[in-house]
Amino acid sequence: MKRVITTTVINQSGVLNRVTGLLMKRQFNIESITVGHTEKAGISKMTFVVHVEDQRKLEQLLKQLQKQIDVLKVNDITDKAIVTRELALIKVLSPPGVRSEINSIIEPFRATVIDMSKNVITVQVTGDPGKIEAFIDLLQPYGIKELTRTGATAFVRETQKAPAQQLSIL
Amino acid sequence: MSVNVNLKQEEAQSIGGELPKATLQGSDVFIQSLQNEGVEMIFGYPGGAVLPIYDALYKNPIPHILARHEQGAIHAAEGYSRVSGKTGVVIATSGPGATNLVTGIADAMMDSLPLVVFTGQVASAVIGTDAFQEADIVGITQPITKHNYQVKRVEDLPRIIHEAFHIASTGRPGPVLVDIPKDISNAVFTSAEIKATELNLPGYQPTTSPNFLQIQKVAQALQKAQKPLILAGAGVLHGKASEEFVKFVEKTGVPVTNTLLGLGCIPGDHPQFLGMAGMHGTFTANMAICETDLLINIGARFDDRLTGNLEHFAPNAQVVHIDIDPAEIGKNVETDIPIVADAKEALHSLLKLEINKLSIEPWMAGLMKSKAEYPLVYSNASKKMLPQEVIELVHKHTNGDAIVTTDVGQHQMWAAQFYRFNHPDHWVTSGGLGTMGFGFPAAIGAQIAKPQGTVVSFTGDGGFQMTLQELSLLQESQLPVKVIILNNQCLGMVRQWQETFYDKRYSESLMPSQPDFVKLAEAYDIEGYKVDNYHDADELFKKVFSSNKPALIDCRVEQMENVYPMVAPGKGLHEMIGVKG
Numbered sequence: 001m002k003r004v005i006t007t008t009v010i011n012q013s014g015v016l017n018r019v020t021g022l023l024m025k026r027q028f029n030i031e032s033i034t035v036g037h038t039e040k041a042g043i044s045k046m047t048f049v050v051h052v053e054d055q056r057k058l059e060q061l062l063k064q065l066q067k068q069i070d071v072l073k074v075n076d077i078t079d080k081a082i083v084t085r086e087l088a089l090i091k092v093l094s095p096p097g098v099r100s101e102i103n104s105i106i107e108p109f110r111a112t113v114i115d116m117s118k119n120v121i122t123v124q125v126t127g128d129p130g131k132i133e134a135f136i137d138l139l140q141p142y143g144i145k146e147l148t149r150t151g152a153t154a155f156v157r158e159t160q161k162a163p164a165q166q167l168s169i170l
Numbered sequence: 171m172s173v174n175v176n177l178k179q180e181e182a183q184s185i186g187g188e189l190p191k192a193t194l195q196g197s198d199v200f201i202q203s204l205q206n207e208g209v210e211m212i213f214g215y216p217g218g219a220v221l222p223i224y225d226a227l228y229k230n231p232i233p234h235i236l237a238r239h240e241q242g243a244i245h246a247a248e249g250y251s252r253v254s255g256k257t258g259v260v261i262a263t264s265g266p267g268a269t270n271l272v273t274g275i276a277d278a279m280m281d282s283l284p285l286v287v288f289t290g291q292v293a294s295a296v297i298g299t300d301a302f303q304e305a306d307i308v309g310i311t312q313p314i315t316k317h318n319y320q321v322k323r324v325e326d327l328p329r330i331i332h333e334a335f336h337i338a339s340t341g342r343p344g345p346v347l348v349d350i351p352k353d354i355s356n357a358v359f360t361s362a363e364i365k366a367t368e369l370n371l372p373g374y375q376p377t378t379s380p381n382f383l384q385i386q387k388v389a390q391a392l393q394k395a396q397k398p399l400i401l402a403g404a405g406v407l408h409g410k411a412s413e414e415f416v417k418f419v420e421k422t423g424v425p426v427t428n429t430l431l432g433l434g435c436i437p438g439d440h441p442q443f444l445g446m447a448g449m450h451g452t453f454t455a456n457m458a459i460c461e462t463d464l465l466i467n468i469g470a471r472f473d474d475r476l477t478g479n480l481e482h483f484a485p486n487a488q489v490v491h492i493d494i495d496p497a498e499i500g501k502n503v504e505t506d507i508p509i510v511a512d513a514k515e516a517l518h519s520l521l522k523l524e525i526n527k528l529s530i531e532p533w534m535a536g537l538m539k540s541k542a543e544y545p546l547v548y549s550n551a552s553k554k555m556l557p558q559e560v561i562e563l564v565h566k567h568t569n570g571d572a573i574v575t576t577d578v579g580q581h582q583m584w585a586a587q588f589y590r591f592n593h594p595d596h597w598v599t600s601g602g603l604g605t606m607g608f609g610f611p612a613a614i615g616a617q618i619a620k621p622q623g624t625v626v627s628f629t630g631d632g633g634f635q636m637t638l639q640e641l642s643l644l645q646e647s648q649l650p651v652k653v654i655i656l657n658n659q660c661l662g663m664v665r666q667w668q669e670t671f672y673d674k675r676y677s678e679s680l681m682p683s684q685p686d687f688v689k690l691a692e693a694y695d696i697e698g699y700k701v702d703n704y705h706d707a708d709e710l711f712k713k714v715f716s717s718n719k720p721a722l723i724d725c726r727v728e729q730m731e732n733v734y735p736m737v738a739p740g741k742g743l744h745e746m747i748g749v750k751g
């Protein structure tokens with residue numbers, strides 16, 4: 001199963017290495033990982049999208065992360081109301097003949113053209129990973145020259161519908 | 171103080187400045203910080219990147235053991251820690267000094283031993299340039315330490331050292347590495363005083379006291395159980411809770427089994443003790459696990475050598491797991507009553523419960539019958555001396571009171587089976603990592619921890635040859651360690667598996683050519699002996715164990731003897747082979 005996990009970490013040198021090293025050592029399969037500063041100085045937040053086999057593996061992952069000295073907080077936010085955002089940059093072939101056609105795809109996705117040459121445009125799109133997936137699928141037939149994605153970062157929404165079950169035995 | 175400092179003072183005067191108080195360098199701060207932590211012994215080896223530290227040590231000594239290989243130093247620190255309950259301290263230089271520690275660090279991580287390991291590092295300015303003797307030891311040891319640090323500013327040194335000792339010794343103990351670049355050791359420490367008191371560890375708050383509701387559930391489960399069983403691991407020893415443990419065991423009347431590393435937390439001849447469980451455990455202990463309806467695990471991590479095939483592990487049991495590390499609970503075995511706590515605190519709470527001695531007579535009677543019918547035995551068909559006999563003889567001559575260390579292999583399992591421990595913290599062995607070369611240096615550390623104690627190092631002819639250079643220390647430091655080589659002229663455990671699972675194809679496991687261990691001992695100025703029969707061994711041990719000098723005894727034992735009973739890899743505990751009765 002796919003889980004979205006956020007961890008708050010002390011921004012010590014090597015902390016990213018420690019956390020990704022842990023995931024590797026314990027054979028967890030990371031789909032994406034993002035990291036950046038938070039509103040507090042010296043504190044960073046990481047967001048992982050990981051695939052785990054079952055509930056027990058998931059519990060292991062959360063506990064092993066929590067065990068790291070530099071990790072302050074670990075949350076599995078998959079089942080909460082969350083906002084997830086990712087950014088992708090896509091270079092797509094767009095000779096003048098198809099350019100307006102491509103534009104008509106870009107518009108509903110609220111993507112923007114950020115660079116343009118004779119036959120190639122570079123498009124920037126943000127949104128939840130599903131939306132980005134769909135956008136890429138639609139551009140594929142025109143010929144994608146290059147593609148880069150940041151991976152997902154996520155927030156829990158201020159208003160939650162029902163309290164999600166808490167995984168803790170402390 | 172050093173010339174260096176005087177020069178600085180003169181300089182200061184010559185430019186009309188105030189005469190500074192005696193200037194401290196990073197290396198001085200280092201020594202003072204160790205003194206603040208109460209460090210009584212360092213195990214180390216010098217080199218370029220730690221020259222400033224060794225210079226400070228020269229001026230301001232803390233007892234230090236100069237091992238002959240960094241691996242020897244760290245295993246000695248592990249043995250010291252296991253026996254004394256204190257944190258072991260290790261120093262090595264950068265690059266090869268640091269990488270030579272890796273096996274010991276991994277070993278301490280697996281067996282939860284508190285160590286603080288200091289490594290020198292090349293100067294900050296050249297880190298990352300493949301400088302002479304540079305190794306990324308922080309990167310290398312990241313997965314095998316509880317935590318590690320590289321010191322970036324000399325001001326941080328006291329805090330980091332204090333944190334390192336705190337992390338290593340609290341919660342689930344483990345090794346912490348502190349990498350100190352040479353320029354940090356040399357740097358002038360400007361703060362007026364060394365403040366070591368501040369911990370800055372907001373992400374580290376180990377839970378030690380149990381949730382009382384969960385403890386009460388244990389009481390309820392105990393009242394209902396017909397066939398309860400306690401499995402005790404090293405957590406009981408790390409928690410210094412053997413006394414409370416035995417009290418609880420006797421109060422409830424529940425039978426007990428141990429993991430390999432838990433041995434000693436209850437006396438080996440206690441009537442409720444069923445022996446060790448697991449791959450080479452007793453038939454009775456393993457059958458008890460198969461049959462129990464309530465398994466109370468205190469401080470064991472359900473390691474695969476204990477559980478065998480998990481599908482068949484404790485199939486009928488409600489499982490209680492008390493562990494200080496929440497990540498161990500539910501990792502391998504599904505748990506019904508999880509309790510995150512220090513063993514001592516958990517046992518205190520358990521002892522407060524209103525529980526009477528359980529009425530489990532039929533269960534106990536069955537177990538006692540099984541214990542009598544299926545003891546650990548060996549049969550001496552050949553005339554040769556058997557390794558099990560040697561261990562029993564040593565037991566006899568030491569009254570079961572010795573501190574016993576082992577290396578890894580057949581002799582390790584025989585020592586676990588046949589040396590019945592009277593006391594906690596008298597058993598030092600490499601369980602999780604199974605590190606050959608561990609046992610002899612660990613005995614050195616054990617002897618340093620208990621100078622008056624009798625320390626026996628049971629070792630294999632294979633493993634001893636991995637770290638025998640530490641023989642230098644026995645004479646040098648006056649350590650009366652008795653080294654007992656159970657010499658079967660082979661890598662016995664490998665040979666046994668090849669006999670059993672590879673149709674006797676003894677690929678690279680026989681070692682017919684051996685050094686003359688007696689001459690080797692003499693070369694190190696130690697008494698050396700060789701024996702090959704029971705009678706002579708009996709005589710010799712009488713002499714050796716009444717002497718306070720070190721000795722090495724090459725015991726020539728039957729080569730083809732196997733460790734039984736056994737649960738073959740991949741099998742369940744119910745499928746033991748080699749059970750004699």
Ligand SMILES: Cc1ncc(C[n+]2csc(CCOP(=O)(O)OP(=O)(O)O)c2C)c(N)n1
Nearest residue numbers: 579580581604606630631632633661662663
């Ligand atoms: C460093 C290391 N290398 C290899 C092994 C694999 N191994 C486990 S037991 C064993 C044989 C040990 O032989 P010996 O020290 O003579 O002890 P014996 O089994 O004969 O008692 C070996 C090679 C190990 N545990 N550790």
Ligand SMILES: [Mg+2]
Nearest residue numbers: 630631660662
């Ligand atoms: Mg051998």
